[in-house]
Amino acid sequence: MRGYTDNEMMALSAGRLIKDGDIVFAGTGVSMLAATAAKRIYAPKAVVFFETGGIDPALEEIPMAVADLRVMSGTSLNSGLIEAFSIVGHRKLHTIAFLGAAQIDRYGNLNTTSLGDYWKPRTRFSGSGGACDVASFASGVITFMQHEKRRFVEKLDYLTSVGWYRGGDSRQRLGLPRGGSLAVVTNLGVLKFEEHSKKMFLAEYYPGVPLESIIENTGFSVDTSKAREAVPPSEEELRILREEVDPQKLIL
Amino acid sequence: MTLDEAVKRFIKDGCQLAIGGFTVTRNPMAVIFEIIRQKIKDIHLVCHSNGQALDVLIGAGAVRRLEIAYGGNGRYAPTCIRFKKAVQQGRIEFEDYSNYQMSLRFLAGSLNIPFITTKSGLGSDILNCEGFSKETRKDRKVARKKYVTMENPFSDEEADPVVLLPALNPDVALLHAQYVGDDGTVRIKGLTFADLEQAKAADIVIVTCEEIVPQSFIRLDPDQNSLPSFFVDAIVKVPYGAHPTACYAFYDYDPKHLNFYKRAAGDDSLFEEYLREWVYGVRSHEEYLEKIGIRQLQQIKANPVLGYAAGLDRK
Numbered sequence: 062m063r064g065y066t067d068n069e070m071m072a073l074s075a076g077r078l079i080k081d082g083d084i085v086f087a088g089t090g091v092s093m094l095a096a097t098a099a100k101r102i103y104a105p106k107a108v109v110f111f112e113t114g115g116i117d118p119a120l121e122e123i124p125m126a127v128a129d130l131r132v133m134s135g136t137s138l139n140s141g142l143i144e145a146f147s148i149v150g151h152r153k154l155h156t157i158a159f160l161g162a163a164q165i166d167r168y169g170n171l172n173t174t175s176l177g178d179y180w181k182p183r184t185r186f187s188g189s190g191g192a193c194d195v196a197s198f199a200s201g202v203i204t205f206m207q208h209e210k211r212r213f214v215e216k217l218d219y220l221t222s223v224g225w226y227r228g229g230d231s232r233q234r235l236g237l238p239r240g241g242s243l244a245v246v247t248n249l250g251v252l253k254f255e256e257h258s259k260k261m262f263l264a265e266y267y268p269g270v271p272l273e274s275i276i277e278n279t280g281f282s283v284d285t286s287k288a289r290e291a292v293p294p295s296e297e298e299l300r301i302l303r304e305e306v307d308p309q310k311l312i313l
Numbered sequence: 314m315t316l317d318e319a320v321k322r323f324i325k326d327g328c329q330l331a332i333g334g335f336t337v338t339r340n341p342m343a344v345i346f347e348i349i350r351q352k353i354k355d356i357h358l359v360c361h362s363n364g365q366a367l368d369v370l371i372g373a374g375a376v377r378r379l380e381i382a383y384g385g386n387g388r389y390a391p392t393c394i395r396f397k398k399a400v401q402q403g404r405i406e407f408e409d410y411s412n413y414q415m416s417l418r419f420l421a422g423s424l425n426i427p428f429i430t431t432k433s434g435l436g437s438d439i440l441n442c443e444g445f446s447k448e449t450r451k452d453r454k455v456a457r458k459k460y461v462t463m464e465n466p467f468s469d470e471e472a473d474p475v476v477l478l479p480a481l482n483p484d485v486a487l488l489h490a491q492y493v494g495d496d497g498t499v500r501i502k503g504l505t506f507a508d509l510e511q512a513k514a515a516d517i518v519i520v521t522c523e524e525i526v527p528q529s530f531i532r533l534d535p536d537q538n539s540l541p542s543f544f545v546d547a548i549v550k551v552p553y554g555a556h557p558t559a560c561y562a563f564y565d566y567d568p569k570h571l572n573f574y575k576r577a578a579g580d581d582s583l584f585e586e587y588l589r590e591w592v593y594g595v596r597s598h599e600e601y602l603e604k605i606g607i608r609q610l611q612q613i614k615a616n617p618v619l620g621y622a623a624g625l626d627r628k
Contacts, residue, residue, distance in 0.1 A: 089387060112412060113335050114504045122623065126387030128335035128362070129566075130559050130621035133503040141505040142361065142416040146433075174409060175400075179442045185400040187392045189439060190362055190383035194413035197433040223436040235436040236474040311388070311627055 063269060065294050067248040068313055069302055070267055072098050073294050075159065075203050075246045081106035084156045086149060086195055088112075089126050090312060091205045092159030095246075097123060097306045102298060110148060112191035114140035123307045146191070150198030157243070158195040161205045164217050167261045167281045169224025169242025169254060171196065171204060172217040179219055189221050196222035201243035208247035213279040225259035232259075249275050251291065252283070260284070265291040316521070316598065319547040320347045323485055323517045327377075329357040329454040331419070331481070331515060333488030333508040334558060336364035337387050337566045339501075341489040341521055343554040343598040349373040350592060357454055359481050361415040361507055365558050365571070368393040371405065372584055373592070378406040378449070380481075382415045388627075389571040394578035408444035408459065410434075414478055416507040421480035422514030430475045434460070440476065454484070486515035489555045490539065491563060493522040494531030497542025503561025503620060505539060512544055519547045521554040523563050551598050556605065565613045565622035570605065 072094035079085055079099035085107050087096035096109045097120050110116045111127045118124075119135025133139050149156055162171035163186055173192055177183030196202055202224065206212055224242035226232045232241055241259070245252040250266040262284040263275060272285050294302075307313045314322075324330070334340040345366045348356075355377040360367060362383035370376050372395030384393040399405040410418070413433050421429035434440050443459050450457055456479035465473040488508045492500040499520055501508060512518045518540075525548070531538060554560075557567035557574065577587035595601045602610065616623050 089385075089391075113506060121619075122621070125627055126336050126338075126385075128338040128364075128504070128506070128559075129387070130338065130503065130561050130615065133561050134620045139504050141509065142412055142507045143420060143510070146413040146416070174438070179438070180444070181403055182401055185392065185397045187385035188381060188383045188409055189411040189437075190385070191412040193411040193437050193439055194433045197435065197437075219442070220436070220438045226436050232436070234472055236432060236472060237435055309627065 063293070065299055066313065068094065069294060069299060071095070071205060071246050071248060072302060073298050074251050074265070074291060075099070075205065076103055078203060078244060079104045079107050079157060082155065083107045084148065084154045085109045086112065086156060086158035086199060087127070088159055088161060090161060092161060093123055093125070094302070094306060094312050095159055098302055101301050101305060110145065112142060112145045112195070114142060114145045116140065116148070123309070123311055125311055146194055146198070149195050154200075156199045158199040158202045159205065160192050160196065160202055160222065162222070164212055164214050165204060165206055165245060166214060166217050168226060168228050168259055169202070169204065169245065169261065170217055170220050170226065171222040171224065172219045174219040174221045176218045192222045196224065197237055197240070199240050201240060203243055204245045206245055206247045208249040208275065208278045210278050210280045213281065215281050225254060228259040229257065249278065250288070263288040265289060267291050268293045314547045314549055316343060316347045316549050316551065319519050319549055320344065320351050320353070323519060323547065324348055324353050326353055327355040327357070328484040329359060331359050331483040331486040331511040332363050332366045333486070333506065333511060334366065334555065335362050335504070335506045336385060337389070337571070338559045338561070339489050339555050340364060340366035340558040341487040341554065342366060342556060342558060343521055343551040344487050344519060345370055346592050346598070346601065349375055349588070359415070359483055361412045364390070364393060368395045368578065371395045371399050372578060373588055376405060380408045380410060380415070382410050382412040386571065389568070389575050390578070394575065395584065406445060406449055409439055409442070411439060414439075416510060418478050418481040419507050419510035419514045421478070422482040423510050426480060428477045428479050430477050432475060434476050435474060481514055483511065483515045485517045485519065486511045487519050488512055489560065490520055490522045491560065492524050492526050492531065493520060493548050494526055494528045496528040496531065497545050497548060498528075498531045498538050499540040499545060500531060500537055501539040509539055512540055517546045518544055519549070520545050521549045521551040523552055523554065523560060525550050553602050553610065554598065556602070559621070562615055562617055562620045564610070564615050565625050567605070567609060567613050568625070568627045569609055
């Protein structure tokens, strides 16, 4: 029996990718955990900010949405959407954005809009929000996904946010010179992208997760030959996550 | 002016409306409830990320047409429930943009320029799929095109495309602020979202507020102020006017009511009942607050130093 949950492993796996000096754009759900954990554990000099305009909040309590009053408390600055997006794409800053999605393809493109026909969808989701914007502008995107075949698909029903587009240098050729998808953090492992082809490959599998289950739950072929086992969460990482980041268990 | 008068005077059937706030925060709910009570129809809603106000308004059948970036309400509705139903059942005309795109469109409107440019959206289906029909595109207040892409005319580089987005000038913008001076100066505390761009882009601006304060107070620290009075057409004092959404430094979102709403919104007949009880069944926002009850209002009261209700059970 392992002593941690999927959400805990996901938040820590993503948090470990953040470095001091990174400017981190957080969304709702697990990304809120990951951003808070990153700052408390791995990169105290990272700055967390939100598309709503809250910059570097105290995060004494975890916000449950990007407009939560807790993203406005103890900030260095409270502003608005336009100011927030001027940060995301700023040429002087290294900005990392956490996103989530209903569907992802092998190049890290995301769907948060709808399933089925766009005009008469089988399922309608919230829509882009700021996801399309940060996917266009941020230095890198880390995406949280539930690892399921219906979510890892050959072709998205709707492309809301551009990752590596059609692979290779197709993203740059679209007119988006910087950014792209850095990593995909799932409940089974961490996937990254090949340097040239920009195809997704398995970088890490969580302890106890068989490679077959990752292959089975991915709706396109994925290279697992470079994968290594992820380092399990330490007691200290789990303690900070549980006692300091989300003691109310709002997201955990 | 009273809420009843402000809505009667300024909000017409078929008007284009922008709503302030963002998902669970500072939605001008009291005005929204009054719009529903007055049975205003065929609203063309233009928004970035409206949550509760959007959902109630759509659920009440007041919205015909929607330009939107995001319909969600945090953990209480990852996708706004009545919005989701209306789109899936084809009962509403909708057009998707992103948050930044919509904010820029309001900014363009506020600057009185016809369009504005960005790189956001290149390669995305936001540009490939057009929600509005050709017929809709002929209507008043609907841009003739969703967007245009062109090569950057100032660049020698090949393949340097930009997206041109049409400006928005809504008929009416609604916003809820913490303070308005008795000279009409508006002060929003916490995040302003795109409220100020929306207000400056609109023909008519209705502001509800928690408190009306003396001019001498609001001018003591003008750095804190958000809008001068000449942009504002109606001011109504409505304490708790954003409930069940939050208002920084005054009160948090109301988890109890939002969970109750979530259950109601998921079922057509329960939702009808919700409207009958909480909107049509009350004559004023005071009556609505009496039903919410003093105990709950005390629970969500914000710590004025932190700005939120510390330790509030938000599940």
